[in-house]
Amino acid sequence: MSALFQPLSLRDVTIPNRVWMPPMCQYSADPQGPSAGAPGDWHFAHYAARAAGGTGLIIVEATGVTPEGRISPYDLGLWNDTQVAAFRRITDFLRTQNTVPAIQLAHAGRKASTDQPWKGGAPLGEDALGWRPVAPSALAFDERHPVPDELTVEEIAEVVERFADAARRALAAGFEIVEIHGAHGYLINEFLSPHSNHRTDAYGGSYENRTRFALEVVDAVRAVWPEDKPLFFRVSATEWLEEGGWTPDDTVRFARDLQAHGVDLLDVSTGGNASGVRIPTGPGYQVPFAARVKAETTLPVAAVGLITETRQAEKILANGEADAVLLGRELLRNPSWARHAARELGGEAHVPDQYHRSV
Secondary structure, eight states, X not given: OOGGGSOEEETTEEEXXXXXXXXXXXXXXXXXXXXXXXXXHHHHHHHHHHHHTTOSEEEEEEEESSGGGSSSTTSOBOSSHHHHHHHHHHHHHHHHTTOEEEEEEEOOXXXXXXXXXXXXXXXXXXXXXXXXXEXXXXXXXXXXXXOOEEOOHHHHHHHHHHHXXXXXXXXXXXXXXXEEEEOTTSHHHHHHOTTTOOOOSTTSSSHHHHTHHHHHHHHHHHHHSOTTSOEEEEEESOOOOSSSSOOHHHHHHHHHHHHHTTOOEEEEEOOOSSTTOOOOOOTTTTHHHHHHHHHHSSSOEEEESSOOOHHHHHHHHHTTSOXXXXXXXXXXXXXXXXXXXXXXXTOOOOOOGGGGGGO
């Protein structure tokens, strides 16, 4: 049997195959007003198409736990009940297609308050739908971004609570899995890395201090997230810095800590917290980082990063380098990638009744 089309059970949730859709921001929500942060018709059509295409798990894009936690004012959010009802429309449909609905909860930290990427993605000021970003330290991401306000200890505790509040709403919205975004230079990643965290209090300095905020978020979410439902964590396994950053060694150590705090799978990506670095991209370029975590811990992992071909994805799983693969750009290009891969490998993927003529 194809490894790619074997189910995977985590806690009491069974995902029908290992073809997963990672969170990819659409920057298409209303930026203000009563429907701010709520998914609309674009989001429904976007996720529904991938579910109808046989994708086993869909992780809805980075969703701000506060208005100020969004990457842009056009991002999704889960800070009110109006948003809950809008998400429910999506999760209800995904279930009809045998797709497990998941959502990534996020706070963008110092990389918040930017424009839509197709408009240049520049930081937005308060006079243009923007706001003042916050971070562990008053260090700008790059020369374009403003210097953020350094969070106080009291403000850190408030953000932790907002993650828990968003997790409660995610449950009410019908999601089966929550992923905490700790990668790509956003707030949790900023705390983890000595490159962006220059604090001298209990949240900075040592590895234990720099991981404190992340583990507090995990604990707060796990406390409100049902025991029978899985919790994921996305990490940047390296910052691609020669020195002074988060390392693959840190990631392996952190994976063990996360598992001890109730995380069920590590979603392994890289980069995003240091500007101007050279990243040696190529097919499957991030897979070795997932493979190392899988080899050196007992925590299940998902691999991502220019995974595009059926045989490539199958080999990653068959070789034991990961427990699942996340296809980003390829699923944007081909919403039915999973169904086509199943045909090629002799596996089974969900086919809507309306599409049976395509089999």
